[in-house]
Amino acid sequence: MRARLYRLLYSCVWWLIIPLALCRLWWRGRKEPGYRQHIPERLGFYPPIDRARADLPPAYLWVHAVSVGETRAAEPLINMLLAGYPQHTILLTHMTATGRATGQALFGTSSRVIQSFLPYDTGWMVGRFLRHFSPRLCILMETEVWPNLIAQCGRYQVPVALVNARLSARSLRRGKKFTTLMTEAASGISCVGAQTSDDAERMRELGARNVTITGNLKFDVAPSEELVGIGKAMRQQIGARPVLLCASTREGEEALILAALSSLPPIDDLLLIIVPRHPQRFEEVANLIASYHLPMLRRSVLGSEQLGAEIKVMLGDSMGEMFAYFGVSDVAFIGGSLMPLGGQNLIEACAVGTPVLIGPHTFNFAAVTEQAIAAGAALRVSDAVMMLGMAKRLLVTKTERQAMGQNASNFAQLHRGATARTVALLAGLL
Incomplete structure (x- = not known):
């Protein structure tokens, strides 16, 4: 009874903030048009399903991948589900426009994958969603524990699985501030496939049952032939210059990196590639680079020409090419850290x-980061100055760089297999 009261209060808060959420969508749509599209879906309204389509099996397996990272992680899982359950269609839902665009890029050619935005977490909207699609199974990726969603799945007898689950100590502390609400939600999950033993223990502490350690699905993600080809072509355009990639940088980090670059002795012929995590920041980062008077070229206008020797910075203002950027680079710094x-x-x-x-702040990916460091695949740096100094050392010391690269490959290969373990876990619900 107490849990229902808390969930009612939680729903009331959602109804109060929905007008603000819709205004925020419209505001973000200035730079990312995808946020102004499919808005009715976020409120639980969907176009009729053409159930007469011969290429669209009527039974849905629903995978919720909130944004880009979760959608990429879901790729091997979705591919294995498509192969193993040919009488089912995959319903892939998101919350961000970039996540939906990533899903379109990965599965747009598949007739058995359809996409939608997930509605806001009110019982009424989620109920409309469930009645419309009638999924056989709900598969939530990583951290998506939504109280009304899980409660409504229980009401409509849709089993819920949380896969590739991760829960940091910080997130657990936040969840415990709403113990009644979150414990009810966690206990409503049918099974959990956790990335690590620490994640599994925290999920149990939150209230989840039937928790299994399945590993990290992202180890099973492989670059497509298309991305490998794009990377090779880009490398030919760049030539033999050393390349440092700063990948998935967040607000404030680019300024730290560029300031450090300006204050240190130059690295001969270095090409710095900066790929911001969020596409709405592309213009902001371009202006920041220009303020340091560094000759810059955007990836979006690179074309097929050779990259001029005068270009010092490339702005990675493209979507879905991260594997290509990693393939181009000699050393990669991972942002947000x-x-x-x-x-x-x-x-x-x-x-x-x-x-x-990798920088000092990695609490969202603590276990995999420490494992990579222990395997000799990654090095921890304390700040931007140390990062550039370490990058310079690796760029000029070929043997150390090659050894780290081999360690990285071995590390990734060692941890594969999470997809098969996850599908075996889900089989018990199907």
Whole structure:
């Protein structure tokens, strides 16, 4: 009874903030038009399903991947589900426009994958969603524990699985501030496939049952032939110059990196590639680079010409090409880690054998980061100055760089297999 009361209060808060959420969508749509599209879906309204389509099996397996990282991580899982359950269609939902665009890029040619935005977490909207699609199974990626969603799935007898689950100590502390609400939600999950033993223990502490350690799905993500080709072509355009990639940088980090670059002795012929985490910041970062009077070229206008020797910085203002950027680079710094933002995942860099540098703040990916450091695939740096100094050492010391690259490849290979373990876990619900 107490849990229902808390969930009612939680729903009331959602109804109060929905007008603000819609205004925010419209505001973000100035730079990312995708946020102004499919807005009715966020409120639980969907176009009729053409159930007469011969290429669209009527039974849905629903995978929720909130944004870009979760969608990429879901790729091997979705591919294995498509192969193993041919009488089912995959319903892939998101919350961000970039996540939906990533899903379109990965699965747009598949007739058995349809996409939608997930509605806001009110019982009424989620109920409309469930009645419309009638999914056989709900698969939530990583951290998506939504109280009304899980409660409504229970009401409509849709089993819920949380896969590739991760829960930091910080997130657990936040969840415990709403113990009644979050414990009810966690206990409503049918099974959990956790990335690590620490994640599994925290999920149990939150209230989840039937928790299994399945590993990290991102180790099973491999670059497509298209991205490998793009990377090779880009490398030919760049030539033999040393390349330092700063991947998935967050607000404030680019300024730290550029300031350090300006204050240190130059690295001969260095090309610095900066790929901001969020596309709405492309213009902001371009202006920042220009303020340092560094000759810059955007990836979006590179074309097929050779990159001029005068260009010092390339702005990675393209979507879905991160594997290509990692393939181009000699050393990669993973953003979100110079400032207390929790870091980003280094697995994609390791998968293509790129040595990794990572900042001090990696609490969102603590286990995999420490494992990569222990394996000799990554090095921890304390700040931007140390990062550039370490990058210079690796760029001029070929043997150390190659050894780190091999360690990275071995590390990624060692941890593969999470997809098969996850599908075996889900089989018990199907």
